Amino acid sequence: MSEENIVYIGNKPVMNYVLAVVTQINTGTSEVILKARGRAISRAVDVAEIVRNRFIPDMDVENIAINTEEIVGNDGVSTNVSTIELQLKK
């Protein structure tokens, strides 16, 4: 799995990420991993669902994993943030 197959979900409009996934698949990649943390987790799920329902019907969500990451801010205070990884496979 090369780095190119990972799509990081941030605060942009959901269709930006949908387009990124569809483009990856159209270049011949059979697997894409969506990664998100914090509030972007909901958007990552939206991206997976929109890709599957509207663009690539034969794509499956192979695996979903959740985790916690510790983020240390500039002030040295660390906070925990939840993460999600959605493995999409065609």
Added chain:
Amino acid sequence: MSEENIVYIGNKPVMNYVLAVVTQINTGTSEVILKARGRAISRAVDVAEIVRNRFIPDMDVENIAINTEEIVGNDGVSTNVSTIELQLKK
């Protein structure tokens, strides 16, 4: 799986839901399902992670499923919303 084992995640503070899950487990239930949709999806992942990391270390996330629901508003217009189900097992 009875209805009692399902915890619906909404807009309340995350610790309310964590407490609900921990309480369920302490009454002898070995399995709890978290359900959320839309923006509450991120909060559902937070609940699962906090329960596992801070309260019940031997609890596993057995399965995670995502889906899409169609919601018809009062004006008859339907919108799609993503959903998540997290199956927690001790």
